[in-house]
Amino acid sequence: MKRSIAVLGGILSVALLAGCWDREYLKDLNLAYSAGFDLTKDKKIKETVELIIPPEAEQSGTKNEIHSAVGETTRGASNELRVRVRGNMRVIKNGVQVIGKDLAVNGLKPPMDVNFRDPDNPSSNVRLVIADGEASEIISRKEVGELKIGEFLVQKINSLEKMSLFYPPETMDTVFKALKDPGQDFALPYIGLEGEEIIAKGVALFHDQYFSGSLNAEDSIMLVLLKGRSGDNARFTKKIEDGPLRGNISFNVGKKKVNRKFKVMVGKNGEIHVLLSIKLKGLIEEYTGSLPLNETTILRINQELTDMLTRQARDVVRSLQKANCDIFGVGRELIAYHNRLWKQKDWAKDYPDVQFHTNVQVSIINTGIIQ
């Protein structure tokens, strides 16, 4: 008797307690690998997704489909999309979200809310990208060469991160952090269409949650270096106009650690000074001038490049202030160490008045296998 009860209980618990509610079969899902969001003329959200369709026969590859729909909100548009596509659309494998410029100008908080709120939405490894123009145009390219658009975008962003165009990687989570932080802004990769090709235009600068300016590709690298970071490589090509050094020079400063000094100081009258200096160690990869790169030339090249990059860095900082983008977290330093002053400040107004003292120092440490 006792044994039969135990057996019955065992069977019942297998049947009842297996936790069969929260399961999803991969075969029933339509995975959205990439998604794009745009603002329509009547202020609605247009969502464009790339769905991955599993292969019908075993050996053939997957295919993708592009769909789009309009809704009041992001989730609204997704629901609208679910009406259109077969099966259940899920974003659990989402790797990249492209946001149209108009939507970014209008503010990121409302359209991104669902990404932070729903635990099923991945956030730790999802890249956010801003499109110059419409995000749907980029997603609608469908395939770039052999690659599907989602894979292409992810690979492109990854390789550009290695090239220090965008670094450290901005994911959904870091953006969430910066969106909520009054003393820190962020920048996102900025891509656009040029003819048939999808190219990286640099970075899009944000103030609070609003798109407020952009930097070109070379300035983006400078911005990354000014943050004291670099990917695997950080390459510049500069032209030395005149003098005996005349020629073009390509060098890479991403191989060695960037030595950065960043200090926020408060003057007597509450004016804010920021000391920002970086020391870069460069490898010359290409030089078209006529002088051999011996010690004396290298010293002169160091001086020349130091001047050039300092000028460039100051331009970058000026653009940042113009865009009101506090990407170095000056405000955060004030909150932490000069809290009373911070409370008197209206950061959106006062940030452009911060005085930056920017310096870049370059020293060449390697010229390759020839002098």
Place this chain on the structure above:
Amino acid sequence: MVRTEKKMSARQLFLFIIQAQIGVGVLSIPYKLNETAKGGAGITVLITGVITQLIILMYWVLLRKFPDLNLFQICLRLGGRVFGKLLIAGYIGYFVLLGANIMLSAVGVLQRWMMNATPTWILLALFSIMTYYMAKEKLTVLARFYTLSSALFIPLIIFVSYGITQAHLEYMFPLMEAGIWNILKATKDTTISMYGFEVILIIFPLIEASDKKKLMMVSMSNLFVTLFYTFVVCTCLMVFNTEQLRLIPEPVLYLVKSLNFYIVDRADVLFLPIWSITLVCSITSYTYSASVGLAQLTNRKDHKLFTPYVNAAMFLITLIPATPIAIHRLDVSAEYAAYLFIFVLPLAMMTVSKLFKKKVGRPA
């Protein structure tokens, strides 16, 4: 005395109290403290640890006056038949309420984060069954299981530590933003996650060690838990900024979710099941205590008979509240009940016991 029950060792006591103390509260204390103590949250946790330590000392003074007696027997000894039984009934109610409260919050968290579609009552039933299986056993069995599951702290700590890679020290400053007074006041929000050490009142006579050693071990557990909480709270405060924390009721999980372990996304889904085992230990401690109380109340020796009733009571209590407001009410009532049963009543008993001893002492 014909008690044949085997006693647990001092090392087991250390892990037992840790398991009982660490519960669902820690997942949300960074959020609560962010509202009140702001940057000083770490200090608040440390202060709470000190207060807890004082209460533990008080228990110790009370307990060593009555060697071989547990809380319920002391109640009877001090309060007499009628009043003592009332006290015991009160304590049983308190343990059931607290166990139910932990179970409800645990299930709430599990549902929000990973099991959206699973009905609440299923999860509650699963928790109840697990705790029943454990709580009906003898204390040594519990102790052994708690010791075994303590190994699971290692992955938990690793998960949280990994968050330090994203930390910004500046987020925590200024430390004293909220002011000393608010930092002190915020200890109120932390107490709820410190509960659990009161099981010492029940298990004290069942430990194989000198009184001093017992105190040492319990204090060590409290130290461990306090430091662990401080670590968790500080990590969360450094990873999230104030504005962001205001939106995240369970920052610890959010932190784990936002970590990227190359092949594993959503590490919170790994974190939660491991965490659940610690929660089961907490609930089990309360279930066990309540059953022992019931056995005492009815003059039976074996608490095993009463465990199902305790579990059933917890299960039913947790079924009632459906809205967040009702859940919050349960939370608040558990909090005030805790003040009464953890602090006020033991204090009263200790005072009475002092008088009692003098009275006894005089004629001799």
